[in-house]
Amino acid sequence: MSHPNSPHVTSKYLSNFQGKTVRVIGKVGQKQGTSVLLFTTDNGQIWVDRSNNLQKDYTSPIVEILGTYQNNSLMEIEFLDLSENFDFELYNQMVDLSYQLKDIFF
Amino acid sequence: MTNNSNENVIVRTITPLTIRQIQLSTESEGNTFKIDNEFVMNVSLVGTVIKVLDGNTYTNYTIDDGTGQLKIREFKRHKQNNMEEEEEQQQQQQQQQQQPQEEGGEGENKSKAKEIENAFENKYVRIIGNLKEYKNQKSFSVSKITEITDSNQITTHFLEATLVHLQRIKGTLKKEQTSSQNSQIKEEKNEIKKETNNNNNNNNNNNNIITQQNTNQILGLALKDKALRLISSNQTSSGISLQELAKELKSTEEEIREIVDFFLDQGQIYITIDDEHFRSTD
Numbered sequence: 001m002s003h004p005n006s007p008h009v010t011s012k013y014l015s016n017f018q019g020k021t022v023r024v025i026g027k028v029g030q031k032q033g034t035s036v037l038l039f040t041t042d043n044g045q046i047w048v049d050r051s052n053n054l055q056k057d058y059t060s061p062i063v064e065i066l067g068t069y070q071n072n073s074l075m076e077i078e079f080l081d082l083s084e085n086f087d088f089e090l091y092n093q094m095v096d097l098s099y100q101l102k103d104i105f106f
Numbered sequence: 107m108t109n110n111s112n113e114n115v116i117v118r119t120i121t122p123l124t125i126r127q128i129q130l131s132t133e134s135e136g137n138t139f140k141i142d143n144e145f146v147m148n149v150s151l152v153g154t155v156i157k158v159l160d161g162n163t164y165t166n167y168t169i170d171d172g173t174g175q176l177k178i179r180e181f182k183r184h185k186q187n188n189m190e191e192e193e194e195q196q197q198q199q200q201q202q203q204q205q206p207q208e209e210g211g212e213g214e215n216k217s218k219a220k221e222i223e224n225a226f227e228n229k230y231v232r233i234i235g236n237l238k239e240y241k242n243q244k245s246f247s248v249s250k251i252t253e254i255t256d257s258n259q260i261t262t263h264f265l266e267a268t269l270v271h272l273q274r275i276k277g278t279l280k281k282e283q284t285s286s287q288n289s290q291i292k293e294e295k296n297e298i299k300k301e302t303n304n305n306n307n308n309n310n311n312n313n314n315i316i317t318q319q320n321t322n323q324i325l326g327l328a329l330k331d332k333a334l335r336l337i338s339s340n341q342t343s344s345g346i347s348l349q350e351l352a353k354e355l356k357s358t359e360e361e362i363r364e365i366v367d368f369f370l371d372q373g374q375i376y377i378t379i380d381d382e383h384f385r386s387t388d
């Protein structure tokens with residue numbers, strides 16, 4: 001399961017990653033067919049297309065999605081369940097910080 | 107941490123890093139890498155396991171932490187497996203026809219190992235390991251790999267890596283505070299020098315006395331600075347005593363008492379076990 005670099009992003013940075021692989025953490029929302037709505041830590045929303053990974057179900061309400069961003073949705077490659085006490089605000093600030101401090105993240 | 111020969115660098119800290127930092131590190135002396143101008147040996151990483159390759163004596167993991175991917179190696183140290191492996195090695199050395207038994211033994215090893223590898227695959231893990239240079243290549247050997255159950259550790263690891271990185275390239279906050287104290291003391295010194303000059307110009311007769319007084323004031327400032335530094339550098343819970351300060355600074359207890367009272371009033375130090383022991387509030 002080799003894939004290129006996948007930085008942690010929140011919804012506001014997604015437009016910079018058109019066609020690229022990213023990691024997005026969020027709260028699982030409603031389902032619509034093979035897609036799931038993900039609420040990101042910066043109060044954004046992104047549709048996650050699960051067609052390539054339907055055999056596994058999310059078991060936690062908070063997940064990290066590894067996927068390719070294109071056409072306003074995230075094509076899921078893989079997901080990871082995260083613990084329910086995950087601090088959204090802290091993670092959000094960390095992602096913002098990683099963009100300010102790029103040199104150890106990018 | 108001087109480096110006289112290739113293998114004598116010893117670093118006792120564990121540095122939290124991102125894989126990007128490891129990939130970008132090129133500086134090394136002997137076998138030890140330098141990141142942000144400091145030697146690093148023991149390193150902590152947080153990432154997901156995306157690939158596992160199981161061998162007889164080691165397991166190779168590929169870790170992805172969002173900043174890059176790294177291949178790391180964990181040498182197997184299971185006690186049960188060690189005994190079986192020793193037996194296997196003996197059998198291999200003695201005879202060539204032990205294959206059925208060896209396969210059985212290996213099969214057991216493999217299934218146990220497989221259980222472990224599946225436990226980590228596609229999970230977030232924390233890794234403590236050793237970063238070394240081996241034949242011009244980076245090699246990372248794992249001391250400990252554990253699954254992360256509280257996902258906040260992902261966030262805190264990146265924050266720690268950021269903090270340590272910034273501290274190493276820009277200096278700690280403490281240094282900034284000390285340097286602002288230094289500049290405060292320097293300003294005071296400058297003011298006194300100006301006073302000395304004025305006095306010298308106006309009162310030639312009293313020059314010597316005044317200069318002496320002013321010099322004492324300036325020396326007194328240097329003493330205060332040294333005293334604060336000594337107190338700050340003392341990390342014991344009971345702090346440094348008045349007597350020790352007087353001894354280190356080659357001064358009288360009365361003088362030290364004055365200095366210490368000044369800092370107590372300012373809130374820069376506090377008393378610990380009795381009013382002759384002090385610690386810095388930094």
